[in-house]
Amino acid sequence: MLVTDLEHINQQIAMTSRMQKTLDYLRGGDWRGLPDGKVQIDGDAVYALIQTYETIATPETPRLEAHRRYIDVQFVADGKEVMGWALTDRLTEIEPYDAAKDVWFGRIALDDLTLIHLSAEQLAIFYPTDAHLPKRTSRQVVTVKKIVVKVALT
Numbered sequence: 001m002l003v004t005d006l007e008h009i010n011q012q013i014a015m016t017s018r019m020q021k022t023l024d025y026l027r028g029g030d031w032r033g034l035p036d037g038k039v040q041i042d043g044d045a046v047y048a049l050i051q052t053y054e055t056i057a058t059p060e061t062p063r064l065e066a067h068r069r070y071i072d073v074q075f076v077a078d079g080k081e082v083m084g085w086a087l088t089d090r091l092t093e094i095e096p097y098d099a100a101k102d103v104w105f106g107r108i109a110l111d112d113l114t115l116i117h118l119s120a121e122q123l124a125i126f127y128p129t130d131a132h133l134p135k136r137t138s139r140q141v142v143t144v145k146k147i148v149v150k151v152a153l154t
Contacts, residue, residue: 001085001132002125003116006075013125019073021046022149026075026123031147041149049148055081055137061107064091064131069102071151074134075123079144083124084113084133091131106131128153 004012006027013019025031025041031050039048066088074083091106098104108131116124117138126132135144 001127001130003118003122005122009123018042018046018151022073022151025149026073026147031077045152047150049150051146051148052143053135053146054141054143055079055135056141058082058084058110058113058133058136060110062110062113062133063094063105063107064113064133065103065105066091066128066131067102067126068097068104068128069153071128071153072126072132073123073149073151074118074126074132075147075149076118076120077145077147078120079142080117080119080138081134081142081144081146082136082138083116083118084136085116085124085126086113086131088129088131 002012009023021042025048034050036050036052039050041047062084064084064086086108091108093106095105118124
């Protein structure tokens with residue numbers, strides 16, 4: 001897992017061609033003004049999900065998600081949110097892997113969840129060993145516009 005902003009990310013990750021396409025898309029701002037939905041960047045290898053939502057409270061026993069075929073680059077375009085993070089091997093699986101959706105779900109005790117605070121122009125990158133809990137509120141409910149770029153591993 002990596003937490004940073006667009007200004008510093010080039011110094012912090014290995015720059016593959018797919019990750020370069022991801023960053024070019026985020027920096028280019030072509031997502032501005034687009035409605036929520038899926039945007040193709042490079043076919044199934046790199047695509048974006050534009051989302052607008054209100055943050056919600058974190059439950060006592062959080063339900064985290066994880067992926068196997070894609071890296072999640074979660075970029076907060078506007079607003080701020082708290083995200084939860086835990087290593088996948090620390091979760092208790094509650095929903096098995098769904099290959100069609102590339103997702104599985106697990107639970108972890110709230111005390112074992114690492115919280116990440118993201119503001120506008122910041123991002124978190126989640127790899128297959130990183131379970132995450134998006135859309136959480138800090139002190140008050142806020143509206144967030146987020147771009148989740150899915151980057152295929154192979």
